[in-house]
Amino acid sequence: MLTKRIIACLDVKDGRVVKGVQFRNHVDMGDILELSQRYADEGVDELVFYDITASSDGRVVDKSWVNQIARLINIPFCVSGGIRSVADAKAILNDGADKISVNSPALETPEFIAELAAAFGTQCVVAGIDSRREDDGRLQVYQYTGDASKTIKSKRETVAWARQVVALGAGEIVLNCMNNDGVRQGYDLDQLRAVKDAVSVPLIASGGAGDYQHFADLFQATDIDGALAASVFHSGKIPIPDLKAFLRAQSIEVRV
Amino acid sequence: MIAIIDSGGANIASVQFALERLGAESVLTRDAAEIAAADRVLLPGVGAAPVAMQTLKEAQLIEPVRKLRQPVLGICLGMQLLFGRSAEGGTDLLGILHGDCRAFCPEGGRSVPHMGWNRLRPTTTHPLLAGLPDVAHVYFVHSYFVPVNDATIAACQYGEDFTAIAAMDNFMGCQFHPERSGQVGARILQNFLEMPR
Numbered sequence: 001m002l003t004k005r006i007i008a009c010l011d012v013k014d015g016r017v018v019k020g021v022q023f024r025n026h027v028d029m030g031d032i033l034e035l036s037q038r039y040a041d042e043g044v045d046e047l048v049f050y051d052i053t054a055s056s057d058g059r060v061v062d063k064s065w066v067n068q069i070a071r072l073i074n075i076p077f078c079v080s081g082g083i084r085s086v087a088d089a090k091a092i093l094n095d096g097a098d099k100i101s102v103n104s105p106a107l108e109t110p111e112f113i114a115e116l117a118a119a120f121g122t123q124c125v126v127a128g129i130d131s132r133r134e135d136d137g138r139l140q141v142y143q144y145t146g147d148a149s150k151t152i153k154s155k156r157e158t159v160a161w162a163r164q165v166v167a168l169g170a171g172e173i174v175l176n177c178m179n180n181d182g183v184r185q186g187y188d189l190d191q192l193r194a195v196k197d198a199v200s201v202p203l204i205a206s207g208g209a210g211d212y213q214h215f216a217d218l219f220q221a222t223d224i225d226g227a228l229a230a231s232v233f234h235s236g237k238i239p240i241p242d243l244k245a246f247l248r249a250q251s252i253e254v255r256v
Numbered sequence: 257m258i259a260i261i262d263s264g265g266a267n268i269a270s271v272q273f274a275l276e277r278l279g280a281e282s283v284l285t286r287d288a289a290e291i292a293a294a295d296r297v298l299l300p301g302v303g304a305a306p307v308a309m310q311t312l313k314e315a316q317l318i319e320p321v322r323k324l325r326q327p328v329l330g331i332c333l334g335m336q337l338l339f340g341r342s343a344e345g346g347t348d349l350l351g352i353l354h355g356d357c358r359a360f361c362p363e364g365g366r367s368v369p370h371m372g373w374n375r376l377r378p379t380t381t382h383p384l385l386a387g388l389p390d391v392a393h394v395y396f397v398h399s400y401f402v403p404v405n406d407a408t409i410a411a412c413q414y415g416e417d418f419t420a421i422a423a424m425d426n427f428m429g430c431q432f433h434p435e436r437s438g439q440v441g442a443r444i445l446q447n448f449l450e451m452p453r
Contacts, residue, residue: 002414003373003393040438045373071273076395076436096269098397098436121303123369123397171369171397200362202371223365225372255373255393 003253004219005045005226006240007204008233010035012051012081015065019182019231026052029234032065033072039233040073042240045255047073048101048174048228050128051081052147063092070096078126084112086119093120101174103128104143107154107161110168117169122201127170131158131191132178139191142178158191159198166199173199174228176206182231184210187218196223204228212238212246219252258282258449259294261321263301263334264311271300271331274435278442280449288320295453296326299429301333305357305400306345308333322352327451328427335422335429336402344400352427355405360398360414369399370414374432376440382409382423384447394420394430394437394444401431 010017010032017035018026029035036047049069066079079092080101089100100120106113106127116125130145132153139158144150162173175195177188187208196203202225205218209229218227232238244254260271262284275282275298282298283290291297299321301308312318321328330338337349342357349357362368373393378385401418404411412420412431421444422429428448434441 001375002370002396003375005372043438067269070270071276074274074277074436074438074442076397076433094269096273098270098433123371123399172371200368202367202369225367256389256391 001253002225003045003255004247005204006215006243006254007046007048007226007228008039008044008240009048009050009206009228009230011230012049012065017234018052019234033068035234036069036073036077039240040075043244043255044075044233044240045226046075047077049077049079049081050101051079063095066092066097067095080126080128086115089116089120089124093124099124099126099172101126101128103130103145106165107141107143107156110164113165113168113170117171122169122171125170126172126174127162127165128174128176129158129161129165129195130176130178133188133191139194145176145178159194162195163198166201170201172202172204174204174206177208180208181206183208184232186210186214187227189218189221192218192224193222202226209238212243215243216247216250216252219247220250257294258296258298259291260284260298260300261291261312261317262286263299263308263337264303268300270433271298271435274442274445275449278446278449286315286317288315288317291317292320292324294326296448296451297321297324297328299328299330299334299337301331301337303333304344305333305336305342305347305349308337309347309349312337312350318350322350325426326453327448329448330427330429331435332398332431332433335419335431336400338422338427338429339402342400353407353422353424353429355402355407355419357400357402359400364415366415369397370401371397373437374412374414376410376412376420378410379404380409382421383451384421384423384428384444385410386447387443388440392440394432394434394440396432398431
């Protein structure tokens with residue numbers, strides 16, 4: 001049986017791993033290579049690197065660390081941030097990344113996802129979606145979330161956009177529920193379920209993990225394929241081996 | 257020397273790095289003579305079957321690959337290429353192993369692609385499987401699969417059983433990515449490197 005994936009997200013800013021609360025006030029969390037190796041050794045199933053400054057700064061960032069990570073670790077990893085052309089994506093994949101994730105550039109030019117899928121196959125192309133539950137209950141996609149001062153609400157509704165990115169060729173979606181991000185009160189199960197029901201590709205939950213039970217709740221109450229978290233892993237509050245033992249004890253299949 | 261056939265897909269680098277971690281040197285090549293002379297050959301593949309077959313055809317590698325006598329390991333799409341025909345674009349493959357490649361259908365809550373860590377179930381003994389733990393998970397990313405057949409030495413289950421590892425004579429293949437499958441994947445690659453010629 002396919003196991004549920006536990007994914008550590010490393011937000012990268014100027015070559016360091018950082019973490020903010022609700023996308024603000026970034027705090028240094030450590031060296032990329034050291035943290036990546038530690039997670040691989042501890043049995044995390046996948047790593048995602050988000051360069052959170054790239055899209056909102058309008059620059060392509062130094063990605064020499066991609067190649068260093070590919071040489072170092074033996075688990076899959078995905079790179080996101082400032083990938084604006086097929087050539088950008090190709091450079092990262094050639095450096096050894098397994099997948100690339102696009103977010104703001106896809107909102108500007110949805111066809112970009114189709115170009116990436118045609119060039120590298122859908123399995124390489126992840127769509128990142130930052131979604132906020134508005135006061136009236138509607139789920140809305142946000143853009144340029146790497147920088148709080150530049151974040152804007154896009155015109156797109158979350159479930160419709162999820163359907164569209166899959167139709168264009170995204171092979172996976174990471175749904176970041178912004179209201180829950182960094183506040184450690186659990187994943188937004190209703191929102192995740194709404195998106196999962198709309199698409200056929202794997203869906204990864206992001207935003208809200210604060211306790212062991214939040215992961216169990218996610219996997220018991222939904223068909224979500226994986227859980228992504230950052231601060232609870234970086235801080236050591238939830239060690240990966242302990243989390244997996246906890247989930248296994250609740251009959252949730254995870255990788256040994 | 258290990259030859260990695262440059263089948264045109266991206267992230268071939270990770271295969272090369274995995275060999276590096278095991279202390280093995282490799283060369284990325286489309287040169288038929290270099291491939292024929294190698295101690296062992298890896299056939300990676302990411303992307304679509306029609307594109308990969310077209311690349312091999314243009315490089316005039318189809319016959320030379322079929323004639324290889326040293327250990328050959330196909331990875332992911334590279335394993336599928338060893339078989340007869342793929343439902344992906346109705347493509348004729350290398351035809352070295354018997355069996356066809358079908359598409360996973362998204363049904364009953366099953367996401368497609370099949371992406372993530374799933375459990376290997378050995379169906380026989382084979383040097384490639386030596387020393388694996390009883391519960392061995394490996395990393396898959398694919399939308400097409402080869403049903404279990406005569407060449408299957410390890411199966412996996414995703415709604416239905418499919419071939420996770422195939423082996424017939426000197427030709428072997430992994431549907432998953434051993435280069436991204438942690439200690440288990442490293443052990444399988446090590447086993448491949450240690451197989452007698």
